[in-house]
Amino acid sequence: MRLIDTSTLKLKEFSEDSVPPYAILSHTWGDDSDELTFRQVGNADIDNKKLGSIKLRGCCQQAQKDGLKYAWIDTCCIDKTNLVELSEAINSMYRWYGRAAVCYAYLSDVPDGDVPARQGSRFRSSRWFQRGWTLQELLAPKHMRFYNSAWRSIGTKGTLCSVLKTITHVPQQFLLSITSLRAASVAQRMSWAAQRQTKRAEDIAYCLLGIFNVTMPMIYGEGGEQAFFRLQEQIMKTTRDDSILAWGLSDESRKPSTNDEGQVSGVDILASSPSSFASSVEIVTRDHAPSLLYPLDVHGGSVRVHMPLFTTSGGEIYGLLNCGPGLNREQVVGIPLASVNNNEYIRPMGRPPVLQQITAAGSSPSELIHIRRDGQRDASALINQQYWIYDDDVFASVNLTLIDVEPHSCWDEQMNLISAICPDGGPSHRILLRFRHAEAKSRDFVMILDTAPVSNANPQFHVMICDRDTPLMELAEKHSQIPSTAWGKTSASNGTLHLQISLESVVEGLMSINPRPMVNPPTVTIDVSAELEKLHLVAVFTQLLRDRRQEKEKEVELHSRSVSRGTRWQLAKREREAVDHQIKQLKEKRSRLVVEETASRQELHILEQKQETIHERQGDIVQQLSHAFDRLAELQFFDDAEASNTLTQEIKKQGDAEVSKLFGDTAVEASMMHKYGTPLLAASIRGDASLVRQLLATSEVEIDRKDTKYGRTALGWASAKGHDTVVRLLLDTSKVDVNSTDNNGWSPLHSALHKNHHKVYRLLTEACAMMGHMLKLQGHTDAVSSVAFSDDSRLVVSGSPDEGQASGYER
Numbered sequence: 001m002r003l004i005d006t007s008t009l010k011l012k013e014f015s016e017d018s019v020p021p022y023a024i025l026s027h028t029w030g031d032d033s034d035e036l037t038f039r040q041v042g043n044a045d046i047d048n049k050k051l052g053s054i055k056l057r058g059c060c061q062q063a064q065k066d067g068l069k070y071a072w073i074d075t076c077c078i079d080k081t082n083l084v085e086l087s088e089a090i091n092s093m094y095r096w097y098g099r100a101a102v103c104y105a106y107l108s109d110v111p112d113g114d115v116p117a118r119q120g121s122r123f124r125s126s127r128w129f130q131r132g133w134t135l136q137e138l139l140a141p142k143h144m145r146f147y148n149s150a151w152r153s154i155g156t157k158g159t160l161c162s163v164l165k166t167i168t169h170v171p172q173q174f175l176l177s178i179t180s181l182r183a184a185s186v187a188q189r190m191s192w193a194a195q196r197q198t199k200r201a202e203d204i205a206y207c208l209l210g211i212f213n214v215t216m217p218m219i220y221g222e223g224g225e226q227a228f229f230r231l232q233e234q235i236m237k238t239t240r241d242d243s244i245l246a247w248g249l250s251d252e253s254r255k256p257s258t259n260d261e262g263q264v265s266g267v268d269i270l271a272s273s274p275s276s277f278a279s280s281v282e283i284v285t286r287d288h289a290p291s292l293l294y295p296l297d298v299h300g301g302s303v304r305v306h307m308p309l310f311t312t313s314g315g316e317i318y319g320l321l322n323c324g325p326g327l328n329r330e331q332v333v334g335i336p337l338a339s340v341n342n343n344e345y346i347r348p349m350g351r352p353p354v355l356q357q358i359t360a361a362g363s364s365p366s367e368l369i370h371i372r373r374d375g376q377r378d379a380s381a382l383i384n385q386q387y388w389i390y391d392d393d394v395f396a397s398v399n400l401t402l403i404d405v406e407p408h409s410c411w412d413e414q415m416n417l418i419s420a421i422c423p424d425g426g427p428s429h430r431i432l433l434r435f436r437h438a439e440a441k442s443r444d445f446v447m448i449l450d451t452a453p454v455s456n457a458n459p460q461f462h463v464m465i466c467d468r469d470t471p472l473m474e475l476a477e478k479h480s481q482i483p484s485t486a487w488g489k490t491s492a493s494n495g496t497l498h499l500q501i502s503l504e505s506v507v508e509g510l511m512s513i514n515p516r517p518m519v520n521p522p523t524v525t526i527d528v529s530a531e532l533e534k535l536h537l538v539a540v541f542t543q544l545l546r547d548r549r550q551e552k553e554k555e556v557e558l559h560s561r562s563v564s565r566g567t568r569w570q571l572a573k574r575e576r577e578a579v580d581h582q583i584k585q586l587k588e589k590r591s592r593l594v595v596e597e598t599a600s601r602q603e604l605h606i607l608e609q610k611q612e613t614i615h616e617r618q619g620d621i622v623q624q625l626s627h628a629f630d631r632l633a634e635l636q637f638f639d640d641a642e643a644s645n646t647l648t649q650e651i652k653k654q655g656d657a658e659v660s661k662l663f664g665d666t667a668v669e670a671s672m673m674h675k676y677g678t679p680l681l682a683a684s685i686r687g688d689a690s691l692v693r694q695l696l697a698t699s700e701v702e703i704d705r706k707d708t709k710y711g712r713t714a715l716g717w718a719s720a721k722g723h724d725t726v727v728r729l730l731l732d733t734s735k736v737d738v739n740s741t742d743n744n745g746w747s748p749l750h751s752a753l754h755k756n757h758h759k760v761y762r763l764l765t766e767a768c769a770m771m772g773h774m775l776k777l778q779g780h781t782d783a784v785s786s787v788a789f790s791d792d793s794r795l796v797v798s799g800s801p802d803e804g805q806a807s808g809y810e811r
Contacts, residue, residue, distance in 0.1 A: 001096065002077045003070040004041070006060040011041055011077065012070070022070040023063035024100035026137035026144075027055055027108065028127045029075065029199065041076040052076075055106055058151040068101055087218040093133075094140050094210020103141035105134075112150040116163050120546055123154065129167050132198040132207040138168065140210060142177050168192060169281050181211060185285045185323055186235060187243035190277035202227040204273060214238055225272045232270045236296050242305060243323035244296075245269060246283050246333040247276035248352050269303050269335075269347045269371040283333060284326040294366070302344065303371045308364035310334060310356060317345070319369070320356060331355045337371065344370045386420040386451055388431075389506065390513040398497060398515050399438035400445065406432045406476040420451035430479065433513075434472050443494040444468055446475065446528055447501060447513070463492045463501050467529040475528060481535050486526045493521035630688065681707050684714040684730070687723035696733060703730065704737050711743035719748035719764065722757035731767040738768055 001014050003022050014020070029035055036052035039045075046053050052075060063071045078089045097103060107126045116123035123146075128134050138144070144157040157164065161172050170192050173179040181189065189211055198204045201224030209215060214234040219227070232244055248271070271277065294306035307319045318334030325331055336351035390402060405411035410419050410431050418431060435445040443465045450460040464486070466475065491500040498518035503511045637643060680701055683691040692714075695701050704713050715736055718726040727748075730736050741747050752760040 001072075001092075003072055004056070004060060004076060006063045006069055006071050009041070009046060009056065009060060010044070011038075019099075020070055021068055021101040022072055023059065023066065023068045024097055024103050024141070025055065025059045025071065025073045026097075026103055026105040026128075026134055027073075028131050028134065030108070035075045036073075038076060038079045038081075051108060054151075055108075058106065058147070059104055062104055062147070062151065066102060072096065072100070083218070090206050090218055091209060091215040094136050094213075097137055097140035097210075098142075100141055101143070103137065103144040105137070105144060105146045106151070107146060107154070108149050110148040110154070112148055112152055114148060114154075116146075116154060116160055118550075124163070124167055130196055132193060132196040132204050135168075135193055135196060136207060136210045138164070139170070139174065139177075139181065182213070185243040185246075185283055186212070186239065186241045187246040187277055187280035187283040187323065190244075190247070190271070190274050191279070191281040191283075193274040194276075194278035194280075196274070201225075204228060205231040208274070212238070228273055229268070229270055233298050236298065236303075240294070240296050241285050241323070242296055242307065242321045243280070243283055243285055243333070245303075245305070245319075245335050246280055246321055246323055246353060247271040249279040249283075249333070249355075250352050267347050267349050268373055270373065282325045282327065283323050285323045286329070286332065294368070298373065300370075301373050303373065304368065305371065306366040306368050308366050309337070309369070310364060316351070318354060318356060319345075319371075320364070325355065328355075330358055332358055337369075340372065343368065344372065346372045387510045388418040388449060388503070388513055389510060390416055390418070392416060395435065395515055398499065398517050400435040400497075400499075400515060401438075402433060403436050403444075404434040404472045406434075406472045418449070420449075430476070432472055432476050432479070434466075435515075436468070437494060437497055439496050441468075442496045443529075445492060445494065445497075445499055446472075448479065460488075461490070461501070461503060462487050462526075463490050463499065464526040464528040465492050465494045466527070470529045470532065474532065478532055478535060479528075482528065482531045486528070486531055489522070489524060489526050491518060491522040492525040493518075494525075498522065630686065633682065633686065678702065678705055680714045681705070681712075681717060684718040684723065684726050685721060687718070687721060687726055689723070689725040689729060692726050692729050696729060703733060703735055704740060706740075706742070711741075713737070713740050713748075716740065716742055716746070716748045716751055719757065719760050720751035720755055722752070722755060722760055724757070724759040724763060727760050727763050731763060738764060 001016065001019050002011050003014060003019070004010070005012055006023075030051050034051045036046060036050075036056055041056070046056060056073060056076060059071050059073060063069075074089075074093075079085050105128065107123065107128050109128075110122045110126050114122045138157075141157075146154040146156070146160060148154055154160070157175060161175055164170070164175055165172050168175075171184075174181060174184060190208075193204070193208055193211075196204070196207075198207060200220065202218070202220055202222060204224050205227035206218060208231060212231070212235050214231070214237075216230055216234050222230075235244060296303070296305050298304075305319070307321060310318045310320055312318070317337045317339065319337050321333045321335060323333055332355070334354045334356040336348055336353065337345040338348040339345055392401075395401065405418060410421075411417075412419065418433070420431070429451055431449040431451060433447040433449070435447065436442075437444070444467075446464045446466050448462040448464070450462075490502065491498070493499065498521045500516045500518050500522075502514050502516065504514055506512050632647075637647075678701075680692065680695045680703070683695060696703070704715075706713050707717075712720070713736075715727065715730045715738065718730060731738070738749070739747055746754075749761065749764050752758075752764060
């Protein structure tokens with residue numbers, strides 16, 4: 001399978017088992033010159049503004065938006081010059097559309113702004129719904145989106161389902177893939193294609209292969225009728241559904257025919273095109289008939305089928321099929337038959353099928369019969385063929401020349417013969433002939449032949465005139481819209497020639513066309529160009545009325561939206577004005593706060609400077625107090641208990657907590673140490689690092705001597721007071737005992753923990769680690785459960801020493 005890279009727009013081949021997710025495009029082909037071909041895309045010749053390039057770029061851009069890297073477009077991804085590849089692609093097309101991630105239906109003739117739900121919308125009349133190939137492209141994908149000419153989304157198959165059902169006559173369960181297509185009868189599926197057309201006659205059969213899940217080789221040139229016959233033969237090989245014979249139904253099919261004519265000649269038992277199933281849209285299969293057990297096939301030029309036969313009171317024979325209208329299960333389709341031999345029949349010409357009541361038909365048993373395939377080609381049937389012959393010399397005598405015939409295939413120019421049966425398109429009910437006068441700028445004559453047989457009457461014809469630049473094909477397409485008052489005229493005048501035309505029977509089935517000049521112009525001449533212009537103007541006028549109504553609806557809608565928007569605008573304006581007022585108040589408040597903030601910041605700065613000055617002065621005073629205190633200690637002032645107590649009372653009298661903490665207890669303790677201890681103990685209590693250093697330098701110092709009152713060493717007192725410098729000096733001597741305890745059993749570490757001196761604690765633990773000692777909290781291991789440091793290096797102790805033991809150290 002060949003896909004288009006949506007980003008590079010280059011083609012890439014994939015094997016069937018490695019095809020990545022892809023988007024697929026459904027569209028209608030324009031002129032061949034407007035479409036991009038496989039070779040153009042392969043040669044990167046895509047930079048033009050033609051419709052093919054618009055479809056390619058639009059499809060790839062939308063696929064990229066949907067996150068799909070690849071896309072498939074029939075005009076670009078199939079090498080149609082390779083007949084083998086073309087045949088394989090056509091047989092695979094339905095499967096390719098079915099497994100696409102998403103299908104984009106691009107409707108190039110639907111303008112932007114069109115509303116599909118409205119009656120008369122361009123969506124409902126789009127060519128996309130009239131083409132044969134787009135039927136399978138509608139049914140195969142599960143996810144399908146519709147886009148207009150501007151590549152704007154119209155809706156999905158789901159959101160447009162009711163509109164699609166109205167346009168296509170396909171029930172919703174099949175549109176939405178809720179029910180398999182096989183659940184629909186063959187006749188019903190054929191009816192969906194009845195109004196569709198294809199560029200090539202054979203494609204009307206090939207485009208239905210996927211819908212019936214069959215394959216067959218492509219033989220372009222065999223003709224549409226032959227291709228459709230082959231399609232039906234392939235369908236009969238895969239199904240026992242005899243509704244394939246239920247074609248030709250009409251409004252008159254409710255009752256058997258009473259016409260006794262046409263029993264000898266017949267038509268093919270198989271339909272010649274899907275259009276024959278136009279009235280079979282409600283035909284469904286019956287699932288309880290015994291005939292379903294028997295095959296349905298073509299054998300020896302005949303269709304072999306098991307069916308009950310029903311004979312009317314008038315002697316007409318009908319074969320009862322196992323299908324009927326879905327709304328009336330008491331009826332089945334009866335196809336007309338005429339007996340040729342014992343069990344061989346033909347389908348007689350001129351008799352339509354009927355809807356037969358099952359009760360009226362009785363319980364006739366099924367029997368095997370053969371129905372001829374080529375009954376319409378019997379020699380007797382040729383009598384019903386109709387031809388018209390014209391003589392160039394006779395027309396030249398009135399200065400007329402036949403220049404065109406529509407359908408053109410009905411005209412054998414070498415034989416000067418017009419046939420009612422087109423070689424490549426089946427019967428034509430009306431044939432248009434265009435005659436041109438020798439005088440320049442004169443208007444043309446148009447002769448319209450009615451080829452439908454009329455009982456006991458010759459075929460009718462009509463003579464008109466038209467402008468030279470009016471296409472005959474346009475007349476053929478729109479002649480049915482011309483009012484009935486314009487028909488039935490056998491003469492006309494173009495201002496130069498007054499012409500009368502008549503038909504003369506040569507032999508049965510062959511008429512000659514005879515022109516005759518008239519002296520006076522006919523009373524009435526039908527100008528078909530003027531009639532078409534009237535139709536066009538009426539259509540334009542009608543469309544303008546619709547446009548005006550739509551514009552009125554838009555105006556009303558816009559007025560309603562304008563009123564709603566105006567109300568919202570007023571509300572938004574009031575809210576905005578209120579917000580503006582609040583913003584103004586906030587700005588004023590901000591200005592005041594900025595002024596206050598600036599003044600406060602300046603005042604705060606002045607206060608901080610004053611605080612810093614006072615703090616510095618207080619530091620100086622404390623330093624002077626410390627020097628005075630140390631000097632008093634040196635002068636053995638504290639040996640005098642009465643003088644020491646007097647100084648302590650003075651410190652407390654001043655109410656200075658910081659000075660009391662620094663000197664109050666220390667004065668008492670220092671005096672006590674002079675009385676009960678050594679100079680090293682006194683220096684350790686005061687934190688006099690200089691004196692400690694001097695004392696440690698002497699050899700007579702007793703480093704672990706305890707005071708006589710509390711039993712503490714110099715290390716214990718320095719640890720309790722938090723003098724980390726003194727502790728560091730004492731630890732530097734290897735003789736110090738870090739685990740010595742006082743009278744209450746507290747070690748230096750315990751004293752440091754109790755006073756929360758974390759620096760001392762660190763020094764003690766690090767010194768012990770270096771000396772390999774085990775640091776112990778003797779006597780209080782149950783009171784202190786854990787020791788740790790917080791993120792800000794503060795000491796954290798879980799548990800606390802005994803209150804009674806600790807109270808002795810508060811002084």
